Amino acid sequence: MVSTGPTQASSDPDPPRRARGPRWLPLLALAFALVVYVAIFQVPALLPRGPAAGKLLVARWESGDWLEVQEGVEVPAGARVRFTLVLERPASVVLLGLAPNRRVTLYVPAAKGSPPRVDAGTTPVGEAVLDAVPGPELLLAVLCNSALSPETVVKAGERAAVAAPEPIQVQTLDLGCPEARFRIVQAATR
Numbered sequence: 001m002v003s004t005g006p007t008q009a010s011s012d013p014d015p016p017r018r019a020r021g022p023r024w025l026p027l028l029a030l031a032f033a034l035v036v037y038v039a040i041f042q043v044p045a046l047l048p049r050g051p052a053a054g055k056l057l058v059a060r061w062e063s064g065d066w067l068e069v070q071e072g073v074e075v076p077a078g079a080r081v082r083f084t085l086v087l088e089r090p091a092s093v094v095l096l097g098l099a100p101n102r103r104v105t106l107y108v109p110a111a112k113g114s115p116p117r118v119d120a121g122t123t124p125v126g127e128a129v130l131d132a133v134p135g136p137e138l139l140l141a142v143l144c145n146s147a148l149s150p151e152t153v154v155k156a157g158e159r160a161a162v163a164a165p166e167p168i169q170v171q172t173l174d175l176g177c178p179e180a181r182f183r184i185v186q187a188a189t190r
Contacts, residue, residue: 045151053091053178056141057084069184077186078132082109084124085180091143093118093125094153098167100135104157106150107139115147134188136168144177 014188061080083095092115095108095159107124108117118125130137142153156173164170172179 024149037155053089054085054087054180055142056095056180056182057083058087058139058182058184059084062143067084068171070187073185074185075130075188075190077129077134079186080127080129082127083139083154085108085143086122087118087120087143090117090119091144091145091178092116092147093127093141094148095141095152096154096157097139098131098138098157098161098170099131099169100167101133102158102161102167103131103133104154104161106154107151108141110190112150115144115150122174130184130186132186133175134186135186136166136183138168138170139182139184140170140173141182142173142175142177142182143180144175147178148155148175 045130056068058081060069060075061067061082066082069081075081085093092107093108094115097105097107099105107128110126110128125141140147140157153173153175155171156175160170160173161167168183
């Protein structure tokens with residue numbers, strides 16, 4: 001005789017359980033999400049940023065020679081200065097000054113036109129006579145891969161100068177380009 005099913009009752013005291021996945025799987029998913037969060041949002045803040053895209057140097061004309069100006073040092077109002085950039089990579093340059101009266105002066109390019117393209121290394125980018133407004137002035141060189149019109153940079157400078165408590169405290173022009181900064185103080189003429 002052939003049996004078609006169990007003929008004997010099960011003597012197992014525990015009722016049958018449903019098959020379950022491992023209990024640690026949600027914890028594994030949570031740990032993975034935590035690792036992704038740290039990798040995307042926390043690690044970049046801990047790593048040192050790369051070198052600045054450039055450095056702005058200023059020299060002033062005095063007694064027939066160019067003298068390097070240290071940042072924050074007082075220079076005569078309306079002094080003749082030369083701007084030099086030290087760049088890590090080539091860039092189109094627009095250089096402007098933010099004066100204490102919130103006036104923005106375009107220094108490079110000197111005339112209306114397209115910004116000069118400067119190669120990596122140390123390059124003089126122009127000479128100018130400072131705007132003769134006594135007090136601290138922030139010089140900003142905007143270093144873009146593709147040229148921005150000087151008018152666009154000047155308008156951004158004007159917005160930033162008005163928004164900051166003092167123009168010297170402007171942090172960025174928010175144009176998406178690296179910026180090189182230099183602070184000078186123009187002495188009042190006596």
